[in-house]
Amino acid sequence: MIRVALAGNPNSGKTTLFNALTGSSAHVGNWPGVTVDKREGEYKRKGYEPISIIDLPGIYSLSPYTPEEVISRNYIIDEKPDCVINVVDATNLERNLYLTTQLLEMDVPIVIALNMIDVVKKNKDEINYNKLSKALGVPVLPVSALKEKDFSSLMQVVNEEASKKRKGTTLLEKTNLNDLVNEIKGLYEEKGENNSLFHSIKLIEGDSIERKNHEKIYQKVEEFKSNFNDETFGNDLEAIIADERYKFIQEECSISFKKHQEPEYIVDKKGRKKKVKEGTISDRIDKVLTNRIFGLIIFVVILFFVFHLTFGEDLFYLKAMGAFNNTDVTLGAGTTWEGILFSSGTGIQSPGVLLQTILVGFTDFITEQVGIGLDLAGASSWANALICDGILAGIFSVLSFLPQILLLFLFFSILEDSGYMARVAFILDRIFRRFGVSGRAFMPMIMGFGCSIPAMTNTRTLATDRERTATIRVIPFFSCSAKLPILTACAGATVTLFGVGNADLITLGMYGAGIIIAIIALLVLRSTTLRGETPPFIMELPAYHWPKFSSLMLHVWDKCKHFVKKAFTIILVSNLVIWVLQSFTPSWQYIEYGDDGFVTGLTTNDSILANIGKIIQPLFTPLGFGSQLGTFGWVFAVGAITGLIAKENVIATFAMLGAVVASVPGVGGIVSDIEGASDVAMMIQATNINIPGILAFVVFNMTTIPCFAAVATAKAELNKGKLKNTIVFWLITSYIAGTIIYLVGTWWWTVFIVLVVIALAIVSIHFINKARDKKANLTLNN
Amino acid sequence: MEKTLDTFKIGEKGVIIKVNGEGVTRRRLFDMGVTPGANAKLVKKAPLGDPIEITIRNYELTLRKNEAKQVTLKVED
Numbered sequence: 065m066i067r068v069a070l071a072g073n074p075n076s077g078k079t080t081l082f083n084a085l086t087g088s089s090a091h092v093g094n095w096p097g098v099t100v101d102k103r104e105g106e107y108k109r110k111g112y113e114p115i116s117i118i119d120l121p122g123i124y125s126l127s128p129y130t131p132e133e134v135i136s137r138n139y140i141i142d143e144k145p146d147c148v149i150n151v152v153d154a155t156n157l158e159r160n161l162y163l164t165t166q167l168l169e170m171d172v173p174i175v176i177a178l179n180m181i182d183v184v185k186k187n188k189d190e191i192n193y194n195k196l197s198k199a200l201g202v203p204v205l206p207v208s209a210l211k212e213k214d215f216s217s218l219m220q221v222v223n224e225e226a227s228k229k230r231k232g233t234t235l236l237e238k239t240n241l242n243d244l245v246n247e248i249k250g251l252y253e254e255k256g257e258n259n260s261l262f263h264s265i266k267l268i269e270g271d272s273i274e275r276k277n278h279e280k281i282y283q284k285v286e287e288f289k290s291n292f293n294d295e296t297f298g299n300d301l302e303a304i305i306a307d308e309r310y311k312f313i314q315e316e317c318s319i320s321f322k323k324h325q326e327p328e329y330i331v332d333k334k335g336r337k338k339k340v341k342e343g344t345i346s347d348r349i350d351k352v353l354t355n356r357i358f359g360l361i362i363f364v365v366i367l368f369f370v371f372h373l374t375f376g377e378d379l380f381y382l383k384a385m386g387a388f389n390n391t392d393v394t395l396g397a398g399t400t401w402e403g404i405l406f407s408s409g410t411g412i413q414s415p416g417v418l419l420q421t422i423l424v425g426f427t428d429f430i431t432e433q434v435g436i437g438l439d440l441a442g443a444s445s446w447a448n449a450l451i452c453d454g455i456l457a458g459i460f461s462v463l464s465f466l467p468q469i470l471l472l473f474l475f476f477s478i479l480e481d482s483g484y485m486a487r488v489a490f491i492l493d494r495i496f497r498r499f500g501v502s503g504r505a506f507m508p509m510i511m512g513f514g515c516s517i518p519a520m521t522n523t524r525t526l527a528t529d530r531e532r533t534a535t536i537r538v539i540p541f542f543s544c545s546a547k548l549p550i551l552t553a554c555a556g557a558t559v560t561l562f563g564v565g566n567a568d569l570i571t572l573g574m575y576g577a578g579i580i581i582a583i584i585a586l587l588v589l590r591s592t593t594l595r596g597e598t599p600p601f602i603m604e605l606p607a608y609h610w611p612k613f614s615s616l617m618l619h620v621w622d623k624c625k626h627f628v629k630k631a632f633t634i635i636l637v638s639n640l641v642i643w644v645l646q647s648f649t650p651s652w653q654y655i656e657y658g659d660d661g662f663v664t665g666l667t668t669n670d671s672i673l674a675n676i677g678k679i680i681q682p683l684f685t686p687l688g689f690g691s692q693l694g695t696f697g698w699v700f701a702v703g704a705i706t707g708l709i710a711k712e713n714v715i716a717t718f719a720m721l722g723a724v725v726a727s728v729p730g731v732g733g734i735v736s737d738i739e740g741a742s743d744v745a746m747m748i749q750a751t752n753i754n755i756p757g758i759l760a761f762v763v764f765n766m767t768t769i770p771c772f773a774a775v776a777t778a779k780a781e782l783n784k785g786k787l788k789n790t791i792v793f794w795l796i797t798s799y800i801a802g803t804i805i806y807l808v809g810t811w812w813w814t815v816f817i818v819l820v821v822i823a824l825a826i827v828s829i830h831f832i833n834k835a836r837d838k839k840a841n842l843t844l845n846n
Numbered sequence: 847m848e849k850t851l852d853t854f855k856i857g858e859k860g861v862i863i864k865v866n867g868e869g870v871t872r873r874r875l876f877d878m879g880v881t882p883g884a885n886a887k888l889v890k891k892a893p894l895g896d897p898i899e900i901t902i903r904n905y906e907l908t909l910r911k912n913e914a915k916q917v918t919l920k921v922e923d
């Protein structure tokens with residue numbers, strides 16, 4: 065089968081073309097660098113052999129400085145596709161053709177797909193394809209990946225070209241570097257290297273990969289350089305070649321492009337002259353969105369709405385503002401849907417919460433029916449519990465997040481595809497640079513408030529590995545929606561029980577604590593294990609445009625598939641394990657739990673899980689929820705473990721034990737309308753944990769290893785071998801953060817000890833780094 | 847008059863005459879079309895004054911002042 069690779073600048077429309085050719089659902093986006101790894105698909109046409117299509121990551125050049133460039137370059141060199149379709153954004157010829165001049169140097173047939181031709185036509189610009197084709201020496205075909213359906217003429221040409229062999233060509237032929245190129249090329253050919261022209265020119269450019277592999281041949285280049293002197297560039301061959309490329313484009317190619325000149329004045333019907341507004345619509349939108357004063361405010365407002373529409377329980381705060389005080393209405397009264405969409409008690413639900421409520425209603429119904437069915441079929445009570453509580457409840461609790469994750473994704477895709485996200489990076493870079501990451505890192509971090517999984521996937525758009533790793537590591541500290549119940553339940557219990565403060569403020573404070581920990585962690589990481597220069601921020605700002613509905617849907621559907629797959633694999637297995645651990649005693653007696661509580665006198669307190677909890681409990685003593693607690697103290701330790709499956713389990717574990725704990729004297733009597741708060745309150749009464757201990761527990765859960773689904777995503781996104789350290793990092797961070805909160809909260813004077821330790825740490829990091837730099841400098845100079 | 851890109855005022859135009867520095871950043875600038883001979887115009891600055899946005903080769907490019915410092919341009923007096 066013929067293999068055809070798509071190569072081109074980010075945002076030139078490769079993925080759109082890929083999707084159109086293969087009927088696939090890869091993600092398109094108006095954000096430089098959305099495709100990071102390559103994708104494969106098949107182009108099928110009646111009566112012809114199918115063609116394999118590979119979507120390569122978007123690149124501006126074939127220099128080896130970003131992972132995308134290395135992937136694309138190696139693919140063409142090593143995998144030797146039969147043809148490369150170079151997707152060129154026709155509205156931005158000059159910069160796009162820069163990559164083309166490099167691709168042409170490779171020994172591979174090339175067809176240029178001049179994309180976005182619809183926009184060119186709309187602008188009334190003209191392009192002379194024949195002239196362009198002649199200048200470049202390869203076929204040039206106008207296409208519109210977005211608007212057209214039929215690509216048979218393009219694929220016809222691709223098919224023809226693929227059957228021919230093509231030797232690389234270079235524009236340096238007509239320059240005074242030609243002799244050098246030929247000499248070096250000869251040396252490569254002697255070594256039997258393919259793509260000798262490409263390699264030789266890269267070597268002359270001083271390309272780091274090439275130099276590493278062919279240091280000997282590079283001597284020849286050095287020799288040449290010592291005798292060479294250009295008027296403007298001296299012997300800086302890299303600059304000369306870049307200059308020659310652009311000169312070639314301007315002189316040979318740009319003449320084929322004729323820009324339509326808008327008249328400066330238009331004459332309206334009444335014969336009056338009117339000045340045409342300056343700038344495109346995109347420019348005018350941009351002026352507002354990145355305004356010096358309002359830019360940041362607009363951004364915060366947009367962000368607020370995205371989260372509010374996804375997670376808000378009280379849409380637009382209508383209820384809080386008293387909109388329903390005088391009326392007592394409930395939509396769908398008397399039906400199963402009573403109060404779901406709207407009730408005067410809770411207000412209107414946001415689309416995200418509404419969808420979640422409906423989904424949960426549906427899955428609960430299934431669980432219930434399956435339970436009834438199993439009972440009828442005579443299944444034993446443990447088999448029933450295994451299926452309903454172990455398997456179904458586990459999967460459904462994860463699936464219940466699907467609506468909100470998808471909605472969050474949809475909103476972020478709209479912002480991204482419209483081109484706004486690139487501007488956000490532009491606005492925020494100044495702030496983020498202080499923490500050792502670029503403005504681009506903002507996106508994944510903020511998405512973390514919704515769910516760590518899409519957030520981690522999004523780190524692919526970051527420029528360097530170190531930045532990517534650091535960002536993935538701090539994403540869980542941006543407390544996700546599944547952690548919210550821990551925050552609200554613990555805050556609610558603390559307030560009702562101890563009568564201190566305000567539950568909302570405590571919750572907000574915990575969010576703040578997470579952000580501060582993230583910032584500190586970034587600073588520490590970027591000055592210790594992930595040390596390195598702040599990555600440069602040189603980024604294209606694509607023009608704004610309306611997101612296309614179908615591509616948004618495709619993207620959301622793509623995410624949906626991944627998430628569901630995970631729910632049924634890794635999460636299912638881990639759920640089963642925990643269920644078994646909490647449902648059996650160490651001697652494998654089943655702990656039966658019925659509608660009225662535990663049936664056989666055995667309680668979760670006797671389970672394997674509780675026993676494990678009791679063993680690890682002392683580990684949490686410095687954090688205030690370890691050995692100092694009473695009989696049921698292990699539940700905090702276990703809550704932390706079950707939280708690994710899904711963070712909702714933390715409070716769910718408390719709820720399961722509520723029935724047992726309620727019989728302890730002096731426990732109970734706390735009523736709170738915050739979900740889970742009364743369970744937590746009972747645990748607090750039963751264990752005598754103090755306030756700093758609870759706060760430490762919350763912060764520990766917020767910053768420790770995230771749920772399994774997020775860990776699996778981190779594994780996929782991190783470089784090989786980085787996951788182990790990342791998990792250790794999460795454990796250490798949460799342990800230290802929890803300890804500090806407990807210590808300082810309980811004995812205020814320990815704050816001085818903490819400060820001294822921090823100061824010592826900063827000083828030693830500083831000196832270690834200095835010593836390292838010195839060593840590095842020495843080796844460099846030698 | 848010659849001046850570096852980071853000292854440009856909004857709306858100021860110039861022709862690039864030299865890209866200083868070395869390594870990754872310089873290469874990146876070349877790859878993005880910031881090469882001698884190209885026309886550049888400072889379109890705007892981010893709300894916090896840095897990074898900046900320029901128009902070059904008919905598209906919008908953003909870079910930090912720190913990187914812009916490496917680019918020398920010739921401007922009409």
Ligand SMILES: Nc1nc2c(ncn2[C@@H]2O[C@H](COP(=O)(O)OP(=O)(O)O)[C@@H](O)[C@H]2O)c(=O)[nH]1
Nearest residue numbers: 074075076077078079080092093180208209210
């Ligand atoms: N008007 C127009 N827009 C297009 C065309 N092809 C792609 N786009 C849009 O350009 C943006 C970038 O496309 P994408 O396929 O993600 O580019 P990639 O980065 O090269 O994969 C998307 O918003 C597309 O909808 C086209 O032919 N015409």
Ligand SMILES: [Mg+2]
Nearest residue numbers: 078079098099
């Ligand atoms: Mg793409």
